């Protein structure tokens with residue numbers, strides 16, 4: 001299955017990597033150019049025990065991709081997961 005994950009932070013990167021590990025083609029999208037550049041170069045951007053092993057394997061097996069281009073990232077995706085920051089309300093507390 002082709003899956004897109006929009007937002008590649010703690011939730012998005014773990015989710016995307018695990019979906020790739022279970023055999024899906026995954027594209028992770030983020031607006032942070034530096035983060036996506038690192039990920040494209042095989043550099044993991046968060047610490048999560050064991051994630052590096054899955055990350056490396058799925059990059060090598062070409063199931064895990066990264067982009068800053070939303071249109072390209074979600075093209076042909078059967079499922080799109082949003083792992084974006086929760087917008088704060090006026091006083092800053094979560095909705």
Ligand SMILES: NC(=O)c1ccc[n+]([C@@H]2O[C@H](COP(=O)([O-])OP(=O)(O)OC[C@H]3O[C@@H](n4cnc5c(N)ncnc54)[C@H](O)[C@@H]3O)[C@@H](O)[C@H]2O)c1
Nearest residue numbers: 006007008009010011012029030031032035083084085086
């Ligand atoms: N981390 C947790 O343990 C946890 C637990 C429960 C719920 N959540 C919720 O999950 C969501 C994601 O949390 P997180 O910890 O992964 O946050 P995070 O800040 O690590 O990741 C969010 C990512 O979204 C990216 N982003 C922001 N705007 C974007 C846009 N318009 N297009 C594409 N990418 C964009 C940011 O650059 C960042 O990389 C939040 O709503 C949070 O409240 C997180």
